[in-house]
Amino acid sequence: MKWDPAKYVQFGDYRVRPFFDLTARIHAEAPRHVVDLGCGPGNLTATLAARWPGAQVVGLDSSPEMLARSRDHAAAAANLSYDLMDIAGWMPSGGTDVVVSNAALQWVPGHRQMLPAWLDALKPGAWFALQVPGNFGAPSHTLMRELAESDAWAGRLAGVLRHADVVGDAEEYLGIMLDAGCDADAWETTYLQLLPGAHPVLEWVRGTGLRPVLAALPGDEAEEFEAEYSALLDTAYPAGAHGTVFPFRRTFAVARRRG
Incomplete structure (x- = not known):
């Protein structure tokens, strides 16, 4: 599945807020090695390099398309680099001080079983901070799954979409x-995003949750699915006088190894 970095950052101001709410709870003063798991286009990883100029900060992502956008950030900071890697094959080194994973682990099957090993590998005093979606039960996701499982689409989309159990609470x-x-x-937050324009929730999910459907269908069928899905979204998320309110629920957890 290919990612579209431009579409992903379309609602950048809305998408970055959970990252800063997450990293505000990391109280590492002078880390030497910081890892951003699932760094995407790398813009938020760059803020970690600016926050901790004495640290070597590395962003890891499995998408070449996303990492292509990170080059300018790496060129602008001597302590920042990016590598192509599948999170599922990663382990922290003995020198890792801070690990951040923002809106990435939901794409890693079995990450809750991997998490104890990651934490066990960290040295005393090291930090691990994660944020994942908490909105798999929201209409934006349930309507997509219901449509994909309908008689008209099940034959082409069976097993394509993830369900609520891909993340923990x-x-x-x-x-x-x-x-x-x-x-x-650990905590949960629901942000009430006020989205502008026509069909804004469809535009939002095009950058993330709808990607597997778009990748599984040829162009004409993808357009047909989008049209049906968009009509359902417009009913579930009606536009108001000030825009369309889109509740955006996120789950956060931050750990520091004792010792």
Whole structure:
């Protein structure tokens, strides 16, 4: 599945807010090695390099299209680099001080089973901060799945979309972190995004959750699916006088290894 970096950052001001709410809870003072798991186009990884100028900051992502956008950021900061890597094959080194994963682990099957090993590999005092979607039960996602599972589309889209169990809730992540010998904090936030323009929720999900459908269908069928899905979204998220309100629920968890 290819990613479209331009579409992903279309609602950049809305999408970056959870990142800063997450990283504000990391109280590392002078880390030496910082990793951003699933860094996307790299713009937010660059803010970590600016926050900790004494650290070597590396962004990892499995999408060549996304990483192509990171080159300018890497050129502008001597302590910043990016590598192509599948998160599922990654392990922290003994020198890793901070790990950030923002809106990426939902794409990694089995990440909740991997998390204890990642935490166990961290040295005492190291941090691990994650943020994943908490809105798989929202109309934006349930309507997409229901349409994909309908008689008209099931034959072409069976097994393409993820379901709510691809991520845990805040309590589950908190338990994993505490069991791993960490001090931990977990919470959920619902942002009420006010989106402008026509069919804004469709535009939003085109950059993320709808990508597997678009990748699985030829162009004409993708357009047909989008048209049906868009009509459902317009009913679920009606435009108001000030725009379309889109509740955007996120799950956060931050751990610090004891010792």
